Amino acid sequence: MADREQVDRCEVTCIHEEAVSAVKQIMISDDEAQSLADIFKTLADRTRVKMLFALMQRELCVCDLAAVIGASESSVSHQLRVLRTNKLVRFRRDGKMLYYSLADDHVITLFKQGLEHASHDEAWAAQFLDLCR
Amino acid sequence: MADREQVDRCEVTCIHEEAVSAVKQIMISDDEAQSLADIFKTLADRTRVKMLFALMQRELCVCDLAAVIGASESSVSHQLRVLRTNKLVRFRRDGKMLYYSLADDHVITLFKQGLEHASHDEAWAAQFLDLCR
DNA sequence: AATACATATGAATAAGTGTTCATATGTTAA
DNA sequence: TTAACATATGAACACTTATTCATATGTATT
Structure with a gap:
């Protein structure tokens, strides 16, 4: 498969490159996610x-x-x-x-x-x- | 059990009778509140x-x-x-x-x-x- | 001033939760 | 069957959190 590279690192094995990077681009940051979680935690x-x-x-x-x-x-x-x-x-x-x-x-x-x-x-x-x- | 008695008990001191019983009537139950809390907990x-x-x-x-x-x-x-x-x-x-x-x-x-x-x-x-x- | 009282706060304890590591399950390919 | 692999699961540990009890704060009344 074209989007699969599992060269020397064994940790991550099945990444769909485009999907991951596309979603990563608009991903919420740790702090932002924490703030949102805190609202629900309340x-x-x-x-x-x-x-x-x-x-x-x-x-x-x-x-x-x-x-x-x-x-x-x-x-x-x-x-x-x-x-x-x-x-x-x-x-x-x-x-x-x-x-x-x-x-x-x-x-x-x-x-x-x-x-x-x-x-x-x-x-x-x-x-x-x-x-x- | 009766609605409210504050006579001999000193724990509860400042109750507004009508407010309390009015709100109590439509109060969500423990289990229901727990279910709702569980959604937010997720x-x-x-x-x-x-x-x-x-x-x-x-x-x-x-x-x-x-x-x-x-x-x-x-x-x-x-x-x-x-x-x-x-x-x-x-x-x-x-x-x-x-x-x-x-x-x-x-x-x-x-x-x-x-x-x-x-x-x-x-x-x-x-x-x-x-x-x- | 002192007292009574409504609420807030701190410390301690118990219960709950997220992560890690090790292992198990279930699917595919040889 | 065996091996490889994606994911799931169990146990252990650290961390968080809700409650209780004791005490403090701040307001009104005497």
Whole structure:
């Protein structure tokens, strides 16, 4: 085969030259891929999913959020820091309490897409799709 | 079990009754939240992001994929199993080689949304948005 | 000032995950 | 059958991460 060269190096054996170099040209860099992965990593936890789902409905203070999702306030506070760092939520202070809400509706769109993918296999997902508008 | 009791328990102190019960009514369950988190977890790794990005351009065999993203074939194979398990990629066999490609375009839409979120802070993201169509 | 309280933060622990290395599987050709 | 090869898989290890507990911060009230 013309595009196969496996001369002295045995590591790489079956490269299709043109395919590899063509795709390499527009390949995302390590740092860029990491940034993109970090966004999804923020959504890749059951507790944070529930928190964001709750905040999709209305703004909530930390202890309400903890009560809604059934987690400790400390745990919720730690996770809120993750969400804040990644700019998925914002908050306002009212007295002693901090009210958190979604920073924008990218989360909603991402959830919608995720649910759409899930609804291929799981019936419950379709139902929640309606809540993402 | 009853809805809420904050009488004798000191753990929960600042509950807004109506807000909590209202949000609780439509709250996603633990298992459902886990399923949704798992979808994002699949995208939450730099190597897998690069793999999917490459497959967005064209189908590739395992060793080409490894060459494109600069990872070992073993590592790529392990990650392909993750992507297969979560139904993000499919493959066809041709002789000894397996050619992988995206299972559907949910990945593309999810990437698009992720990049849109990233492009708030990072300039590179906008450029890649064009590749997601 | 002191106290109460909502939330944040640090340290420690346990569970999860990605990579590497070695080995196995399955296909093609001799 | 045997050999070569593309890919898959299992085990081990390093690294990351979510939770808990204890403590700190900051705000309101007395």
